[in-house]
Amino acid sequence: MFNLVNMSSALAADADPGPSSAGASGSTRDRIRDAAVLRFARSGFGTSVRTIAADAGVSPALVIHHFGSKDALHAACDEHVLAGIVESKRQNMGRATGGQLLQVLAEVDEYAPLLGYVVRSLQAGGDVARAFVEHMIEDARGYTREAVAAGIAKPSVDEDARVRYLTLSSLGTLSLALTLNPPEDPEDVGATVRTFLAEHYLPMIELYAQGFLTSRRMLDDYLLYVSDPPTGGESDDAPAPETTNEEP
Amino acid sequence: MFNLVNMSSALAADADPGPSSAGASGSTRDRIRDAAVLRFARSGFGTSVRTIAADAGVSPALVIHHFGSKDALHAACDEHVLAGIVESKRQNMGRATGGQLLQVLAEVDEYAPLLGYVVRSLQAGGDVARAFVEHMIEDARGYTREAVAAGIAKPSVDEDARVRYLTLSSLGTLSLALTLNPPEDPEDVGATVRTFLAEHYLPMIELYAQGFLTSRRMLDDYLLYVSDPPTGGESDDAPAPETTNEEP
DNA sequence: CAGCAGGCTGAACACGTGTTTAATCTGGTG
DNA sequence: CACCAGATTAAACACGTGTTCAGCCTGCTG
Structure with missing residues (x-):
């Protein structure tokens, strides 16, 4: 659930044409990219x-x-979307740390295009x-x-593995649910996510609350x-799933 | 985790040519399908x-x-895979009810093709x-x-929603993990799943055990x-006995 | 044996794709 | 004005795709 909060805050940005990115060449290029x-x-x-060219009112050659x-x-689209995510993260820093998920979701419509793009990327795999x-x-x-320190969340035997699993689980569940039940109106990703949560929020939070x-x-x-919790050495099997994470 | 057990048992069948399906025409047709x-x-x-034709040693026209x-x-592939799943379910009925997940997974290689096909279908969406x-x-x-009746699993406020969520979560997590980190050898789905579990089994079971x-x-x-739990049970206050887990 | 249905194929067709090319248009600069 | 760089385009190219067509081969039946 923290992951969904996280995701929501991570995407609270619109895709309006801003002169932020590197190129800043012409307006047409941005229109095509958008x-x-x-x-x-x-x-x-x-x-x-x-x-795409037709959507942008432009010839394919252009x-x-x-x-x-x-x-x-x-x-270029990947880069743009990623930049938008990073930007929006800065803006919404700390807003959703508490856990008022529903309030955040009420504003989900603003960043629908980015969310849709990310979900598509999750299904396709790739760098984004x-x-x-x-x-x-x-x-x-x-x-x-923070949650563990505040006594809200229980400690884990392997904090790193837990974070990875919880994140993967939240995103994977959302992605699969959307794949299986594609929204009739792909425009309104907000409504889609809201529908998803309406069905799965209860069992999710119940699992998190009581196991x-x-x-x-x-x-x-x-x-x-x-026989070798990650605090100690390793031994026979278990092909050493090392958690390499860099790249901020 | 029960879902993964379930999945494992649901796929314990090989894709050998059997005269089960309707047509039973020629062996070449089956070879192409396989x-x-x-x-x-x-x-x-x-x-x-x-x-595909080259794989089957046959001309595209055929x-x-x-x-x-x-x-x-x-x-036809969908139907075949689905039939294989149903068939294998019958054979492995009850084998994995206990929870000896690892033993079941040791035999995962047998049904690797079906598993790979299913994962691809999960990513693509569709009827399968x-x-x-x-x-x-x-x-x-x-x-x-059964698990609830046996006192192994806790009851849920909404059993149906929980089952849906847990299943979707397990499959979605697996699917996403495979999408993000595609196996270098797509043949050996068994190894892939085993790698996945080596990384995520601990946090998963920890979440299930202690929330x-x-x-x-x-x-x-x-x-x-x-304010309206589907079971119609506890509504207002008095939030059910606290369920902090203690060692037995 | 003749004949014929069906598995099977190489070559072609129609089409959609990403991309290239040559040409046009446009706006700003000497 | 002349000129040029860049934006923009219609048309074509090269290619891969799913599919079709006409015919070959084979094995079975009369």
Whole structure:
């Protein structure tokens, strides 16, 4: 749940054309890029250059002229979306640290295009997906540390692994739910996410609040089985899942 | 975790050519279908008919001759995989009810192709994905009911929503993890899943065993917020006996 | 044996794709 | 004005795709 809070705050930015990014060349280039982001989010990365060009009211050749290739356009969109995420993170720093998830979600409509694009990336895999997930893990690490320190969250045997799992779980669940039940109106990602939460928020928070099993036995059995909690050395099997995270 | 057990048992079948399905026409048709399943699992549903034909040692025209179109071939693969899942479910009924997840996973290699195909379907969305998830939810419902009755799992405010969430969460996490970190050898799905579990089993079971939050407050707040829990049980205050886990 | 249905194929077709090319238009500068 | 760099485009190119077509081969039946 902290992960969804995190995600919400991480995306609270609109995609209005601002002279922030590097190029700042012409307005047409930005218009094409914005159309591409929107179209990619709505119809996936298989969308043809011709369709994007039509959306932007421009010839296909101009798209290539400005970006060099479709892959380069895709990369430019990735960069733009990622930059928007980072920017919005700065703006919404600390807003959602508490846990008033619903209030944050009420404003979800503002950043719908970015969210749609990210979900599409999560389904397709690739650099945005990885970078986005790493960003969220990094943030969740901070939130979780604070929550543990404040006595809100329980400590974990392996804090790092837990943060990674919780983040992956939240995003994966959302992504799968959207894949299985695609919204009739891909424009309104806000409504979609709200629908998702309406169905899954209760079981999610229940699991987080009280767990699922009645005893710690399975956990302790597993801890005994691996016999080397991450605080110590390692031994036989368990192919050493090291948690490498850098890249802020 | 019960979901992963469920999934494991649900897939313990190989894709050997059996005269089970309707047609039972020629062996070549089945060979093409099997090659398609394998190739779709390995490289996604965008794979060209020519590639599949080459895999099966056959001309592209023959593929169309036998299945009519690529979409029809896709549908045939879906049906075949789904049938294999149902069949294997019958065979492995009750084997994994206990929870010896690791033993089941040791045999994961047998049903690797089916698993790969299902994961690809989960990423792409579509009928197999939906049907597969619904199957797994149905099974998980049974497992969970037994677990609750046996005192292994805690009861839920909304059993149905919990089963749906837990299943979606398990599958979504696996799917996302595989998307973000695609295996270098797509053949060996078994190794991939084992790697996934090596990294995420501990935090998953820890979450299931002890939860994440220290108090029920957020849950109770939410229950108060919606003010109509589906079971019609506790409504206003008096938030059920606290369920802090103690060692048995 | 003749004949024929069906598995099977190489070559082609129609089409959509990303990209290139040559040309036009436009706006600013000497 | 002449000129030029850049934005912009229509048309074409090269290619990969799913699919079709006409014919070959094979094995079975009369």
